[in-house]
Amino acid sequence: MNEEETLTGTGLDAAGRQPLDLGALLAPRSIAIIGASGNDEGYSSRSLANLLRTGYAGRIFPVNPRYEELEGLRCYAKVSDIGEPVDAAILLVRADLVPETVRDCAGAGVKAITVCAAGFAEDGETGRNRQRELVDLARAQGSRLLGPNCIGAVSVTDNVVACPTLNITGAHTAGHVSIVSQSGGMAVNLFNRAQGRGIGIRGFVSVGNEGDVDVADLIDAFADDPQTKVIALFVEELRDLPAFKAAVAKAHRAGKPVLALKVGRSDAGQRSSLSHTGAMGGSHTVFRTIMEQLGVLEVDSVDALIDTADLMTRVPVPESNRVLIVSPSGGECSYAADRASELGLDVLALSEETVQALSRTMRFGTPSNPFDLTGQVIGNMEFLLEVLGELERAPEFDMVLYAIPTWGAHDAERLLPGFITAAESSTKPTVISAWTADNLTERGGEILADSSAAHFASADAALTALSHLARWAALRRGAGDASARSSVMPVPRPVELPELPTEHQAKAFLRQHGLAVSREVLLADPAAAPKMAAEIGWPLVAKQLCANVVHKSDLGLVQVGLRGEAELARAMEDFADIVAAQGLESEGLLLAELRQGAEVIVGGVRDPKFGPLVMVGAGGVLAELLDDVVFRQCPVTREEAAKAIGGLAVGRLLRGYRGTAYDLDSLIELVVHFSELFAASDWLHQADLNPVIVSETSQGGAVIVDAALILTPVH
Known part of the structure; x- marks a missing residue:
C-alpha cells in the first residue's frame, strides 16, 4: 500500500x-x-x-x-x-x-x-x-x-x-x-x-x-x-x-x-533576467509545461474549454491524431484539411485497400482524404450510409469529421440523419460540423440537438476540439509518474563558490558532480596562452572571464574557432581593450576545446509556486529569441526528459534531419542528472548550461561548453 x-x-x-x-x-x-x-x-x-x-x-x-x-x-x-x-x-x-x-x-x-x-x-x-x-x-x-x-x-x-x-x-x-x-x-x-x-x-x-x-x-x-x-x-x-x-x-x-x-499569462518583470532560464521561465510558460507533465490539458479560450470538455463526455479517447475529413463540399474539404494541419492533426492519405473498396461504390471521383462526397450524396441515403460505413472500417485514421455546409431544412432533413447515424454508431471519435446561418440552418440545428452526436457550429470549432482531444490522449499516455522519480540527497553549498561564480568555477562544480564539461584551462598569466593552446589543440575557444559578468558574448568577450597564435594574440588584445573600456575586473583567460554539434540549453530555476524546475530547449545566443523551451519539475525521470525533448523543434533536429542524427541519449542522461543535482542543491537559485553541444551519434555525446550559476544570497 x-x-x-x-x-x-x-x-x-x-x-x-x-x-x-x-x-x-x-x-x-x-x-x-x-x-x-x-x-x-x-x-x-x-x-x-x-x-x-x-x-x-x-x-x-x-x-x-x-x-x-x-x-x-x-x-x-x-x-x-x-x-x-x-x-x-x-x-x-x-x-x-x-x-x-x-x-x-x-x-x-x-x-x-x-x-x-x-x-x-x-x-x-x-x-x-x-x-x-x-x-x-x-x-x-x-x-x-x-x-x-x-x-x-x-x-x-x-x-x-x-x-x-x-x-x-x-x-x-x-x-x-x-x-x-x-x-x-x-x-x-x-x-x-x-x-x-x-x-x-x-x-x-x-x-x-x-x-x-x-x-x-x-x-x-x-x-x-x-x-x-x-x-x-x-x-x-x-x-x-x-x-x-x-x-x-x-x-x-x-x-x-x-x-x-x-x-493572467503575463510574465512581465516577475523574474530575474540574469540567466536565460530565469528570463524564459515566465509564469505561464512554467504553468503550461507543468500541466503537460501532470497530464492536465490546457486550452486557451472559453469555447475551447467547454467544447473540448463536452466532446470528452461523448466520444472515446483516440489512438492517435490521424483524422479523416468527409464533406459533400470540395471547398470545405480543402478548408478543413488546411485547418486540421494547422492545428497539428494528421490528414493522411487513404490506404490502397480503402481506396479500392470505395471505388467499387462511387460512380465518379477518386477517394481520398479529405473525402469529397460530391453530388452523389444528394438524395441518396443508401449510398451515403454505404460510403460512411466503409470509411468507418478503414484502419488508417482514428478520428472523423463530417463537415456539413449551410443546409436549409430540406437537405438537413434528408441528409443529416445519415451522418448522425454514422457518428452515433462509430467506435472512433466522430464529430459533425454544420455551419450556421440565421434564417436558414435552424432546422439542422434542431435535428443535431435531438441527437447524441457531438456537433459544432463550424469546422474550426470541431477541429479545435478534436486537436485538444488528441493532445489529451497523448498527455494521458505520457503523464509523469511521481513515484518513478528518484529521491535525492541534499548537496551542501560549496564554501568556495561566490553568489555569482565564473564560468570556470561553475563548470568545476558541475564536473565534480559527474556532468560532462569541455576540456579547458584558466590562465592568470596571458604569456602562457600559446603553450596551453597548443596542448588543448587548434581550433579553440577563448573567453575573457570577469567578475559579475554572466553573458560574456554580449560584451565581445568570447571568440570561437581561433586557429593559431596570431589569432589568439589578436583576441587577447581585443579582450584587454574591452575590459579597460568597460571598467571590468579580469578573472583570467579561459581557453577551451571547440566542440561541434547541435546547441542546446539546459537550465534550472526555482519557481515560488512550482519549486525546482529544469529547462531544456534550443540553445546558444538565440536561446531566448527562438523560445523553443520546455520546463519540468525536478527531478525528472528518463522518460519525462525524453518526452520533453521530443516535443521541441530542436528535438526533431536531434532525432535526425537530412541524414544527420545526434546523440540524443547522452543529452537525456545529462538532463536527468542535472535535474537531480539542481533539486538537491536548494542553495542554487538559477543555472544555465548554455550551450550544451550535442555531437553527432557516436562522436562524443553531450558536453557542457558554457555554464552560469546564480546562488541564493547568504544572509
Whole structure:
C-alpha cells in the first residue's frame, strides 16, 4: 500500500486532508440563506429567488432578524435558532458580520458554509488575518468553508441554484462536465455559454479566495462523483501544488480528464533576467509545461474549454491524431484539411485497400482524404450510409469529421440523419460540423440537438476540439509518474563558490558532480596562452572571464574557432581593450576545446509556486529569441526528459534531419542528472548550461561548453 492509499484509507483525501462533502455543497437537503431579504432588486434576495424559481426540493431557511417570514417561509434570527440539521448555508451579510455568522453556522453543525462577501485576503494582511479566523472557526467544528469572495455553487443534476446572481440562464441541461472556477463571474459565464449552446453541465463551483475549499479539494471530490466525467478549471494561480497534483492523479485514475483555462499569462518583470532560464521561465510558460507533465490539458479560450470538455463526455479517447475529413463540399474539404494541419492533426492519405473498396461504390471521383462526397450524396441515403460505413472500417485514421455546409431544412432533413447515424454508431471519435446561418440552418440545428452526436457550429470549432482531444490522449499516455522519480540527497553549498561564480568555477562544480564539461584551462598569466593552446589543440575557444559578468558574448568577450597564435594574440588584445573600456575586473583567460554539434540549453530555476524546475530547449545566443523551451519539475525521470525533448523543434533536429542524427541519449542522461543535482542543491537559485553541444551519434555525446550559476544570497 502506497502513502496515498494509506491516507485515503483513513478518510483523508489524496493530499492527506479532510475530504470535502460534495453532497452538502451540491446536493444539500436543506439550505440556510443568511441575510436574505425581501428587496426584489437587491443582491440579498437573489439566492432565495433562484431556489424558489427553479423548484429546489429541499428545505429552505431564510435567516434575518429583521423579518418574521419571507416568500411564505418562516424567517429565523440566526441559524442556531432553526432547531434542525442544516446541510448548507449561504452567507449574504457584510464582511464585518461574517465571523460571528460563521461561528453560529459551525456551532449549529452546518456542513458547507459559503461566504460571498469580499473584504478578506484580497485586501492585504489585515484581510488575510480575518480570512484565517473564518477558516479556523469553521474547521474547529468540522465545517467546510467555500470562499470568501465567491458566488457559490450550482448543481444542475440536483437542481440546486443557490448562487446570488440573476444573470444565470433559466433553462438548464444536465450533463457530466463539472466546472471549478477561481472567478465567480467566469463560473457563471462558462455555465451560461455552455447551457445556451445545449452543452450539458453537472454543475459549477466558484472558490473565490480559497480560504478553505480550494481547486484541489474539488478535483478530488469530483474524481469520486459518479455524475462527473470531465473536470474543467478556470484558474489564475494554483495555491497548493502538492494537493493539486495528488487530486489530478486521483482524477486520472478514475478515468476523468482535467482541463484548464489559465488567465493572467503575463510574465512581465516577475523574474530575474540574469540567466536565460530565469528570463524564459515566465509564469505561464512554467504553468503550461507543468500541466503537460501532470497530464492536465490546457486550452486557451472559453469555447475551447467547454467544447473540448463536452466532446470528452461523448466520444472515446483516440489512438492517435490521424483524422479523416468527409464533406459533400470540395471547398470545405480543402478548408478543413488546411485547418486540421494547422492545428497539428494528421490528414493522411487513404490506404490502397480503402481506396479500392470505395471505388467499387462511387460512380465518379477518386477517394481520398479529405473525402469529397460530391453530388452523389444528394438524395441518396443508401449510398451515403454505404460510403460512411466503409470509411468507418478503414484502419488508417482514428478520428472523423463530417463537415456539413449551410443546409436549409430540406437537405438537413434528408441528409443529416445519415451522418448522425454514422457518428452515433462509430467506435472512433466522430464529430459533425454544420455551419450556421440565421434564417436558414435552424432546422439542422434542431435535428443535431435531438441527437447524441457531438456537433459544432463550424469546422474550426470541431477541429479545435478534436486537436485538444488528441493532445489529451497523448498527455494521458505520457503523464509523469511521481513515484518513478528518484529521491535525492541534499548537496551542501560549496564554501568556495561566490553568489555569482565564473564560468570556470561553475563548470568545476558541475564536473565534480559527474556532468560532462569541455576540456579547458584558466590562465592568470596571458604569456602562457600559446603553450596551453597548443596542448588543448587548434581550433579553440577563448573567453575573457570577469567578475559579475554572466553573458560574456554580449560584451565581445568570447571568440570561437581561433586557429593559431596570431589569432589568439589578436583576441587577447581585443579582450584587454574591452575590459579597460568597460571598467571590468579580469578573472583570467579561459581557453577551451571547440566542440561541434547541435546547441542546446539546459537550465534550472526555482519557481515560488512550482519549486525546482529544469529547462531544456534550443540553445546558444538565440536561446531566448527562438523560445523553443520546455520546463519540468525536478527531478525528472528518463522518460519525462525524453518526452520533453521530443516535443521541441530542436528535438526533431536531434532525432535526425537530412541524414544527420545526434546523440540524443547522452543529452537525456545529462538532463536527468542535472535535474537531480539542481533539486538537491536548494542553495542554487538559477543555472544555465548554455550551450550544451550535442555531437553527432557516436562522436562524443553531450558536453557542457558554457555554464552560469546564480546562488541564493547568504544572509
